Amino acid sequence: MSITQISVFVESRPGHLTRTLEAFAEAGIQVRGFCAGDTGEYGIVRFIVDRPDAAMALLAERGAAARTSEVLCARLDDRPGALARAMVACAQAGINIVYCYSLAATCIALSVKDIASAEAALADADIDLVDQAELARVLAGATL
Amino acid sequence: MGTPMPAPDQIDFSALPIYLPEVECTSRERIRAIQLAKLIEQVGYTYARVPWYRDQMDALGVTPADIRTLDDVRKLPFTDKSALRETFPFGMFAVPMDEIVEMHASSGTTGKPIVVGYTAADMDVWSECIARLAQMAGVTAADRVQMAFGYGMFTGGFGLHYGIQRIGGMMIPAGAGNTERHIQMIEDYGTTTLIATPSYAMHICEVGEKLGFDWASSTLERGLFGGEPCPPRLKAEIEARMHITCTDNYGLTEVMGPGVSGECLAHRDQQHIAEDHFLWEVVDPATGEPVAEGEMGELVLTPLDKRGIPVLRYRTHDLTRVTTEPCACGRTLARMQKVRSRCDDMLIIRGTNVFPSQVEDVIGRIDELTPHYRIVVDNEGGLDRMTVEVEIKPEAFSDSFEEMSAFAREVAGKLRNVLLVTPVVRLVEPGGIERTLGKAKHVDDRRR
Incomplete structure (x- = not known):
């Protein structure tokens, strides 16, 4: 069980991220979560959107450097310690989280090398995992 | 039927014509001997007839007697475009005007035009150089060659025209412009070879495609390009879409016009220099000192038998590297890499x-x-x-x-x-x- 993440290569300059976001807005694509990191020169911005296929088609049409990858999506309980519990579950199973970011509401996206074992570790800890179809339901009314 | 050349390693070069094998395929020693004999004569001729050069050489304390080896060319002054401008229009001419049979001029976008005059002997050398590069591309007497350069003061039109006739090819002097008529003429007259700038060839290609002209089954076999640099990608695209083989050549009005060097089909990014007519040097543009063979530097040319306007050590401001390694096409004349940048870019x-x-x-x-x-x-x-x-x-x-x-x-x-x-x-x-x-x-x- 995983969801599709879209990563976009953008230069670290004013206005560059805007172009992608405006294109999404124009096409009515809902951003459910994102994270932007940079090296000082260029950045990789990662998005979780409601319609990944439509978003990728749009980016390809614009000639952007973008690709999809699968990430896990965990829905945490709305209480203190919930995030720690998810991390502990992975750590105890020896799973390294390459990067991780929160979506709208209490969902987090986790990038790991081996999705299946991370999924098993989180399921064992009773952490609620969300797939693409369910994400739409869970995050209805939470667009960034 | 257009049949483009195969890849260089699949070409049977022995089946392709070489215009002047006794020169183009001779030993390096013989080429150098020819160059030295001509250089000595040319320096004496120039010193005796062109006051501008006599003044320059006197100022450097150099006389024609100082030229005994090819390396001695370095004792001579460089010539820049400005010298030809200062002496506009005929100040550098070495012969009485009645010996000049044709004149041409550069476009003069950056000042007065550069005016050049050719004697009958100069015209003979020029058409021979063009004949060589046309045969490098496979042109023979059987070819029908359509001109899409403008005739006029520009050296490209007439230069190519005479050279093609020299090998017996049939010139179709269509001239520049009227693209649809060009395509009609290719179809009506069975044109095999198109002379054009690469960008105009691309335009002809596109217009033909829009008109539904089938380039694959046309008689056109090759393009001889010039007048502007030809980026490899553009050439590859024209070759693929028009189903032809395209070569280009190098030259500049100040030393003759097109034909200083031409592309053979073995090394598509290099051009054989007509070394028996042009002594080449490659120098560091900053110091004027020679660079090692094969190193990138500024091309400096001394035409060895130019009578109308002799020019010594002309600084082209074009960057290239030259190799004297033997070529698969059979020619032994040195090859210069196609010029893609100028010293001003360094x-x-x-x-x-x-x-x-x-x-x-x-x-x-x-x-x-x-x-x-x-x-x-x-x-x-x-x-x-x-x-x-x-x-x-x-x-x-x-x-x-x-x-x-x-x-x-x-x-x-x-x-x-x-x-x-x-x-x-x-x-x-x-x-x-x-x-x-x-x-x-x-x-x-x-x-x-």
Whole structure:
């Protein structure tokens, strides 16, 4: 069980991220979560959107450097310690989280090398995992 | 039926014509002997007949008797375009005007035009040089050759015209413009060879496609290009879409016109120099000193038997490298790499000469990058810093900072191996480097 993440290569300059976001807005694509990191020169911005296929088609049409990858999506309980519990579950199973970011509401996206074992570790800890179809339901009314 | 040439390693060169094998395929020793004999005579001729050169040589304390070896050419003064401007229009002519049978002039976009005059003997050399390059491309007496250059003061039109006739080819002097008529003429007259600028050939191709003309089944076999640089990608595209083989040649009005060197089919990025008519040198543009054979530098040309306007050591401001290695086509004449940049483009970075064309070569060989690039040079704490911006192709993007940084370092390493200067490589979004119409602005030197 995983969801599709879209990563976009953008230069670290004013206005560059805007172009992608405006294109999404124009096409009515809902951003459910994102994270932007940079090296000082260029950045990789990662998005979780409601319609990944439509978003990728749009980016390809614009000639952007973008690709999809699968990430896990965990829905945490709305209480203190919930995030720690998810991390502990992975750590105890020896799973390294390459990067991780929160979506709208209490969902987090986790990038790991081996999705299946991370999924098993989180399921064992009773952490609620969300797939693409369910994400739409869970995050209805939470667009960034 | 148009039958483009196969890849160089599949061509039977023994079946292709060579216009003057006794010169084009002779030993290096004999070429040098021919050059030396002609150089000695030409320097004496020039000194005796052109006051401008006599003054220059007297000022340097050089006389024709000082020229005893080919290396002695270095004792002679350089000639720049300005000399031909200062003496406008006929000041450099070495013969009475009634010996001049034709004149041409450069376009003069940067001042007065450069005027050149040819004696009958000069015309003979010129058409011979054109005949050589036409045969390098496979043109024979059986060919029907359609001219799409403008005739007129520009050297390209008449120069090619006479050279094709020299080998017995039939000239179709259509001239510039009227693209639909060109296509109609190719169809009606069974044209096999088109002479054009590469950009006009591309235009003819596109117009033909729109009209539903089937280039694959047309009689056209080849294009002889000139008048402007021909980027390899444009040439490849024309070859694929028009189903023809295209070559181009090098030359400049000041030393003759087209025909100084021509592309053979064995090394498509190089051109054989007509060495028995032109002595070449490759020098460091900053110092004027010779560079080692095979190194990049400025091409300096001395026409060896030019009678109308002799020119000594003409600085072309064109950058190239020359090799005298034997060529698979059978010719032994030296080959110059096609000129893709000018000295004015040269950058000196921490004392090392760097040419944008070197960056272009390296970038062009990296699959993950588009051909677009930009060089930014600035100075940080007294040290020159060179940044090369390159565009990654969308499919090469890896979604990992680690991999992208490693890739940028790899590109920097490949550039360093060629430039001998380590640049900072900055990855830019696809389309992130500005496209300009015409000459792309590749360099931003902020030290100035």
